[in-house]
Amino acid sequence: MAVQINPSILSADFSRLAEEVKAVDGADWLHVDVMDNHFVPNLTLGTPVVEALARTTDTPLDCHLMIEDADRWAPQYVEAGAGSVTFHVEAAAAPVRLAREIRAKGARASMALKPATPIEPYEDLLPELDMLLIMTVEPGFGGQAFLDIMLPKIRRTRELISKHGLELWLQVDGGVSASTIEQCAEAGADVFVAGSAVYGASDPAAAVRALRTQAERAIAQASWACDD
Numbered sequence: 001m002a003v004q005i006n007p008s009i010l011s012a013d014f015s016r017l018a019e020e021v022k023a024v025d026g027a028d029w030l031h032v033d034v035m036d037n038h039f040v041p042n043l044t045l046g047t048p049v050v051e052a053l054a055r056t057t058d059t060p061l062d063c064h065l066m067i068e069d070a071d072r073w074a075p076q077y078v079e080a081g082a083g084s085v086t087f088h089v090e091a092a093a094a095p096v097r098l099a100r101e102i103r104a105k106g107a108r109a110s111m112a113l114k115p116a117t118p119i120e121p122y123e124d125l126l127p128e129l130d131m132l133l134i135m136t137v138e139p140g141f142g143g144q145a146f147l148d149i150m151l152p153k154i155r156r157t158r159e160l161i162s163k164h165g166l167e168l169w170l171q172v173d174g175g176v177s178a179s180t181i182e183q184c185a186e187a188g189a190d191v192f193v194a195g196s197a198v199y200g201a202s203d204p205a206a207a208v209r210a211l212r213t214q215a216e217r218a219i220a221q222a223s224w225a226c227d228d
């Protein structure tokens with residue numbers, strides 16, 4: 001089970017974005033938060049910045065779309081250079097069709113759930129996805145406290161992934177830090193987004209390495225990983 005640490009550039013200094021991206025060389029993916037001021041009360045960036053990032057780095061881009069009308073916009077992020085596109089199920093009219101379109105265009109298809117959205121209604125959709133993102137804060141802002149009441153949802157999702165024998169990655173995003181990453185890994189997550197824990201550190205690359213070591217240790221001892 002390969003642990004992945006994806007730094008979120010939401011916590012980077014946008015005035016030095018290229019340098020901030022370089023500072024996390026060695027990360028598995030770069031997490032790019034796209035917000036439209038409608039689905040969430042914050043506004044960040046769109047496809048021109050994703051295109052610029054794709055020219056700047058060889059690290060693949062993990063675009064998390066916190067935007068309305070995901071069916072219309074998500075395919076454009078594949079064209080802009082994203083290697084993985086995450087849409088929110090709450091913002092997609094036809095999530096299966098959208099996941100298939102993202103895959104057909106050549107990117108990994110991922111679906112996100114806000115904290116109040118349960119996983120159970122979406123069990124049948126899981127084979128259509130390459131990754132499921134469980135938000136561990138309300139989407140919209142970096143630097144929020146981790147919602148530990150999401151741990152049972154992470155556990156249930158991991159059980160569903162095992163039950164169906166899927167290769168689905170399970171990502172967590174929000175408040176992931178040295179204090180919380182082990183609980184997430186123990187519950188079943190294997191892909192970890194970290195913004196302030198990485199860019200708030202004096203050495204972001206070292207912070208990525210330290211988080212990876214913690215997650216790997218926790219997963220090695222986790223019952224869900226031992227049963228595989």
Ligand SMILES: O=C(CO)[C@H](O)[C@H](O)COP(=O)(O)O
Nearest residue numbers: 139140142143174175195196
């Ligand atoms: O999706 C997000 C917010 O909606 C961010 O990716 C997330 O909050 C990362 O920041 P931090 O690690 O500081 O919580």
